[in-house]
Amino acid sequence: MSEMLAPFRAYAPGTQPDNDSPQYRSTGLRHPTRPLLKIPQTITELTGPQFSPSRFPPTDNIAMNGTHEAVGERIIVEGFVRDEDGRPVANTMVEIWQANAAGRYNHPRDTHDAPLDPDFKGSGRVFTDPDGAYRFITIKPGAYPWGNHANAWRPNHIHFSLFGAGYATRLITQMYFPGDPLLDLDPIFLATADTQARNRLIAKFDLDVGKQDYALGYRFDMYLRGRHATPMEDNHADHH
Amino acid sequence: MQTTTSQTIGPYWHLIEDKSWSDLTRFGATGEVITIEGTITDGANAKITDACVEIWQTSPTASDEFPGFGRAATNEAGIFSFKTIMPGPVRGPGNTLQAPHLAVTILARGLMFHLATRLYFENEPANENDPVLSLIEDKARRNSLIARQTKTGVWHLDIHLQGDAETVFFEI
Numbered sequence: 001m002s003e004m005l006a007p008f009r010a011y012a013p014g015t016q017p018d019n020d021s022p023q024y025r026s027t028g029l030r031h032p033t034r035p036l037l038k039i040p041q042t043i044t045e046l047t048g049p050q051f052s053p054s055r056f057p058p059t060d061n062i063a064m065n066g067t068h069e070a071v072g073e074r075i076i077v078e079g080f081v082r083d084e085d086g087r088p089v090a091n092t093m094v095e096i097w098q099a100n101a102a103g104r105y106n107h108p109r110d111t112h113d114a115p116l117d118p119d120f121k122g123s124g125r126v127f128t129d130p131d132g133a134y135r136f137i138t139i140k141p142g143a144y145p146w147g148n149h150a151n152a153w154r155p156n157h158i159h160f161s162l163f164g165a166g167y168a169t170r171l172i173t174q175m176y177f178p179g180d181p182l183l184d185l186d187p188i189f190l191a192t193a194d195t196q197a198r199n200r201l202i203a204k205f206d207l208d209v210g211k212q213d214y215a216l217g218y219r220f221d222m223y224l225r226g227r228h229a230t231p232m233e234d235n236h237a238d239h240h
Numbered sequence: 241m242q243t244t245t246s247q248t249i250g251p252y253w254h255l256i257e258d259k260s261w262s263d264l265t266r267f268g269a270t271g272e273v274i275t276i277e278g279t280i281t282d283g284a285n286a287k288i289t290d291a292c293v294e295i296w297q298t299s300p301t302a303s304d305e306f307p308g309f310g311r312a313a314t315n316e317a318g319i320f321s322f323k324t325i326m327p328g329p330v331r332g333p334g335n336t337l338q339a340p341h342l343a344v345t346i347l348a349r350g351l352m353f354h355l356a357t358r359l360y361f362e363n364e365p366a367n368e369n370d371p372v373l374s375l376i377e378d379k380a381r382r383n384s385l386i387a388r389q390t391k392t393g394v395w396h397l398d399i400h401l402q403g404d405a406e407t408v409f410f411e412i
Contacts, residue, residue: 026350
């Protein structure tokens, strides 16, 4: 081994949702029924893809289409990406996608009859800076109905995709908005047992993140898995 | 702080799809070019047509020419496909060597947390002593990770989220 990388720590119990979440009906035929096999973290899991802004150009203002403004309430979202020990996750790609202000995705499979906005594509990517900070400008997404149960509506949300340092730090999540009455009714939000963990998916309203006469702001910090303190020569392959 | 809670990628993740990402040779990588393809099936034996499949390989080493990472959607027939470079063996825990493999991540509507597995290659002698494959006690289930060559350079692996043929998924 020319390089020693410390393994990533296990997730805190209860802070991640169970794939067997019956209230969210689509999980029924898709969750594995056999226990997951615990494997050692090898070079495959300890390293991961790295993306550069030169090859994957950032699009930090998705509230604009050329010179056209998208319809809806313009917002600024910013926050930090850090590991569990508070270390910045620098220069990592953050992908986002969402519905438009009317609650409609610019997607052929979205059949909700709310209007599409030709000036809102609904996706973008930004990179964290050396302090792990990211920021983008978008439109506040609308709520929309879905077929999970009678009169089911998804709360307003923005999807996030992050990679971090290794294959084992992959994170797909959703950012929600404070005060949304749909959160307590949403089986996706409620699928995580730990109340505090799921409440951390709710962004904080912050006037200072916004900009006077331009946009309101929300702060949403995300945390990726931290590493054990020391590299382990054998990655504990046979200690499980 | 604790790691942020995962949420499903949902059915509309294609808004971030760039179809060119399924070709890991697009930046000029050279080597043994192979196609990786397969299907994803649910517990009712229906093909999953809205999944996001990601692959990551540490051999060849990622470079400006080779990203090591790919992303593909399953199509209306539930099929995913990648073009990449055949990996070689990589170091494993202790003094072991890992057989050539790709890490595979499945993300989809109905999955609150992404699923992790691997793809190995049939008739590769190093599979026998691979430190991860060897952890699968039921030898028949090891086959759920082993792609078969259906024609020259084309490797096929069907992934089953549930059922008798359920793929072995990992906790990492």
